Amino acid sequence: MAIRGRTEGGIFGKNLAAMKKWDLQGKRALITGGTKGIGKAIAEEFLALGAEVMIVARDKYLLEELVGLWQAEGKPVAGVAGDVSKEADRKKIKAAIDERWGALDVLVNNAGINVRKKIEEYHEEEIRHVLEVNLFATIELSRMCLHLLMMGKNASVINIASISGLVDTRSGAPYGLTKAALIQLSRVLAVEWAEHGIRVNTVSPSYTDTPLTETVLKNPDRLQNIIDRTPLRRVAQADEIAPAVAFLAMDKASYITGQNIVLDGGLLAKGL
Numbered sequence: 001m002a003i004r005g006r007t008e009g010g011i012f013g014k015n016l017a018a019m020k021k022w023d024l025q026g027k028r029a030l031i032t033g034g035t036k037g038i039g040k041a042i043a044e045e046f047l048a049l050g051a052e053v054m055i056v057a058r059d060k061y062l063l064e065e066l067v068g069l070w071q072a073e074g075k076p077v078a079g080v081a082g083d084v085s086k087e088a089d090r091k092k093i094k095a096a097i098d099e100r101w102g103a104l105d106v107l108v109n110n111a112g113i114n115v116r117k118k119i120e121e122y123h124e125e126e127i128r129h130v131l132e133v134n135l136f137a138t139i140e141l142s143r144m145c146l147h148l149l150m151m152g153k154n155a156s157v158i159n160i161a162s163i164s165g166l167v168d169t170r171s172g173a174p175y176g177l178t179k180a181a182l183i184q185l186s187r188v189l190a191v192e193w194a195e196h197g198i199r200v201n202t203v204s205p206s207y208t209d210t211p212l213t214e215t216v217l218k219n220p221d222r223l224q225n226i227i228d229r230t231p232l233r234r235v236a237q238a239d240e241i242a243p244a245v246a247f248l249a250m251d252k253a254s255y256i257t258g259q260n261i262v263l264d265g266g267l268l269a270k271g272l
Contacts, residue, residue: 024249025050028101028152030093032056032084032141033111035066037210038160041238042108043077045246052076054100056093056111058083084111084137085129094144103151106249109138109182110160114175114212127174134178139185149198154251156199159186163206163264170222179204183260190258199257201248206264208236231266 029046033039034055046053047070057063060081067079080096082089097104113133115126138159149155164171165179183202190200207213207226217223217235227233244261247253262268 022250022252023049024106024246026153027051027105027249028054028103029106029108029249030054030056030097030104030145031108031110032137034079035059035062037212038205038208038238038241039108039110040066041242042110042245045239045242046106046249047075047077049246051106051249052101054078054080054096056080056082056084083133084141085132087140090137090141090144093141094148097145097148102148103153104145104148105152105155107142107145107149107155107157108160108245108249109141109157111137112160112178112212114171116170116172116175116216119173122172122174130172130174131178134175135181135185138182142189146193146196146198149193150196154199154254155197156201156249156253156257157186157189157193158245158248159183159200159202160245161186161202161204161260163204163262163268165204166262166268169207186260187258194257199248199253201253201257202260203241203244203248204260204262204264205236205241206230206262206267208238208241210238229267229270230264231270234265236263236265 024046029051031039031043031053034043035057043053043055063079063081067077070077078100080093082092084090111133113130115130142157159182161182162179163169164176165183186200186202193200209217226235241263244263248256
């Protein structure tokens with residue numbers, strides 16, 4: 001007896017052959033915060049797997065240097081200098097996608113910032129800035145790119161959250177609440193956008209060796225505390241996070257949506 005959706009005939013069967021490859025060939029991907037840390041690792045992973053990539057970053061000079069290096073290696077990559085928390089820059093990003101591709105297959109909302117303090121020590125402007133970059137920019141860029149994703153092929157959105165959205169990691173309340181909100185945003189959009197064939201998922205890393213965590217990991221006591229709480233006894237490297245993002249972007253992950261993949265070395269599983 002044929003299993004519905006897995007037969008060689010019909011609308012599902014026609015796409016089966018194309019869905020069997022473990023690569024990102026033909027995918028057009030936008031990655032925010034793509035010049036450093038996890039964002040850079042994701043861009044490198046996507047390029048290695050055959051995707052065309054456009055990265056976004058605030059530092060124009062670092063962006064141009066990195067894109068130039070990759071282009072010199074023959075990689076299909078472009079860059080847009082801009083701050084995703086600013087509407088004018090988001091419009092510039094969308095215009096660049098329209099001009100280059102006219103559609104979008106993968107949106108990776110990775111750009112993020114943090115200010116680590118106790119809640120009573122924040123200035124209101126600091127809290128609002130964390131929310132603007134980590135949460136509101138993701139909401140607005142996703143909404144702005146919806147039509148482009150609808151024009152894409154088996155499109156998906158991957159939001160980079162954090163285990164700070166699931167447990168307290170001493171990273172500050174504004175950061176934690178934005179990451180928790182991203183996880184729930186992904187669930188809601190997964191349901192809303194399913195009718196368009198767009199999948200939406202979240203990846204939540206634990207402490208990862210990146211510029212964003214550099215000051216924390218340089219503190220010997222804090223680093224030891226993180227290691228003691230992590231069964232694998234180390235922090236993550238950015239290139240250990242990127243493959244999970246790449247998998248969620250693949251057609252191989254065509255039935256995965258509304259999920260949050262936690263990459264934490266076993267930290268959340270550990271009890272006493």
